Amino acid sequence: MSERDDGAWFAPKRFGYGAGLPIAWQGWALLAGYIVVxxxxxxxxxxxPILGTGIAAAVWMFATALVLVVAQRKTRGGWRLRIGERD
Incomplete structure (x- = not known):
């Protein structure tokens, strides 16, 4: 399977832990949907202000958790600490 066909939506970060920028349209769509939500x-x-803050906080926490899970599963090479090496 070629590197382009691996199903990844995000590139790994070159430095640090986590996902980098989206590399597929699905990653960009996820990022745009997250911003809308x-x-x-x-x-x-x-x-x-009182009830709205609680509802908004719940929506924000759920959306953030969902994006983090999807990004972790769809990052090429997974999430791990990287210190400059290329995958």
């Missing part, structure tokens, strides 16, 4: 609860904050 992070902005979506803002009207709730104006509607009811």
């Amino acid at each position: 992070m902005l979506a609860p803002t009207p709730l904050l104006e509607w009811d």
